[in-house]
Amino acid sequence: MANPSPALLARLADLLGSKGFSADAGEMAPWLTDWRGRFQGRAAALLSPSSTGEVAEIVRLCAGAGVPIVPQGGNTSMVGGATPSPDGDALILSLRRMNRIRDLSPEDNLAICEAGVILAHLHEAAEAQGRRFPLSLGAKDNATIGGLVSTNAGGTQVLRFGTMRGLVAGLEAVLPDGTIFDGLAPLKKDNRGYDLRHLLIGAEGTLGIVTAASLILVPAVAERAVAWVGLRDPEIALALLHRLEERIPGAIESFELVPAVALDLVLAHIPGARAPLAGRHDWHVLVEAAGVEAEARLAAALNDALGQGSADDALIAASQGQADALWRIRDSISEAERKDGIAVKHDVSVPVADMPAFMTATAVAVEGAFPGTRVIAFGHLGDGNVHFNVRAPRDAAASWLDNEGAAVTRFVHDAVVAAGGSISAEHGIGQMKRSELERVGDPARLFMLRAIKSALDPRGIMNPGKLVPLAHEPRPS
Ligand code: FAD
Ligand code: MLT
Ligand code: ZN
16 A cells, blocks of 8 residues: 655645645644544545545545545544554545535435534434434534444434434445445435445445435424333343333334443543432433323333333433433443543344343353453343443553453454354444454355455555455455
8 A cells, every 4th residue: 555645645735725635743633543542543634625526536546546545524433443544644534524415305305415414413404394314323413424324323213213224315425446426316216236325334434435425304203202211130121122112112212221330430420410310220221202192101101111010210301401411321321431441342233132131141251251340231222232341450551451351352252143143233343343353254244345345446445454354465363
């Protein structure tokens, strides 16, 4: 892979102007490390184009010179996906200036967004038109449409609306040779061979640059209700979800599992956070229901659950402010963990029905095999996806992460594979999980991933060091 020559940098500076080109170390610094501060990279310049045409020209010039490009949106990746390698001088291609909502049609329930549109901005724009974009996550104030598409993000409404993949009706992208793929038209039916849109979704910037997406909107809801429930264990939590789904079909949009240890972290590290319930409970769930009479129906269903002993205590938010405060607790868990100290993160899925037993057995096994560690498993129980994080012993040095921490990760991932699950439910592979994907990935999956990468990006200029190597490159270890 080549470093950019002075002539290429001059050509790019000329193309993008002062707003779109920076080689200033101070300006680049925040974009050279990831949200968790685990990875540090290098770059020769930060490129911020303002149009699809400029993106295409950048890629064409870089392809000609064999110079690597790292696409970047909000830089909230949990797997170092948007952080360049420390070994060479890549170019960071930020989509953040491409932040126009090109069209928002309430009649068609569609929004055409450029890649740099921030998720919270799309939420606001849709709401202003009586619609909503039904995908949300803790990083919504920074994460961009391009990043969400490229990681096939999940979040807290997957239970009802699915992941990003189900919400993308069309895509525009620049391919690794600089050609523009125009697949924005929201066609319901299209059988022209392989599904190229779905190939680009979840590709983590390794097959091209997403420049715009047609996104599916749904009608705004008349009423929503948010509850916080205290209960005994994940098994009971999953049974409660099934009970609620039976009682109020189609209304449960979120069902997020929060262990006492995660709530404690939030209370300790997030200013203004307050425990929602008076007593102490080993586990909690945050439930959100939407639709006609959501509050009354959720209250009745939770009352029954309390009566039958499948919930120990429950509170329904009495105001929007209280509902926001409950969501803030849930959405701050990662931030609280980051402040708390050294931990390894695992974003795993197993079949939904198996998750409670998996969580319980694996937590006991991990804490037994690695004395002093503490499992903090939380998240999207209804999707069979939890963030099975493991905190280091309190006296651990930073080197723990690369030694015992790596052994913990192998232990957890082996358990996931044995349970028929996935080592990346929603965050992607990035650079963090490349060697683990290689270690536990079955040969057929790895062959197909590498073959696709090699066919579309034969020189490997698109986000090198992420997801998989080219077919002929050395395997990550
Ligand atoms: P970046 O971090 O900038 O990039 C992510 C990946 O996409 C990288 O590989 C990058 O190269 C690539 N990429 C970015 N833009 C483009 C583009 N235009 N074209 C091609 N490739 C591109 N994820 C979930 O799924 N569910 C959650 O609940 C969730 N919660 C989170 C909570 C917090 C507090 C944080 C910090 C992150 C969370 N995430 C979650 C991680 C999630 O993947 C990101 O928030 C989001 O999807 C990434 O968007 P981004 O714009 O920040 O992308
Ligand atoms: C979440 O669900 O909060 C996120 O995916 C972030 C995390 O795993 O920490
Ligand atoms: Zn998550």
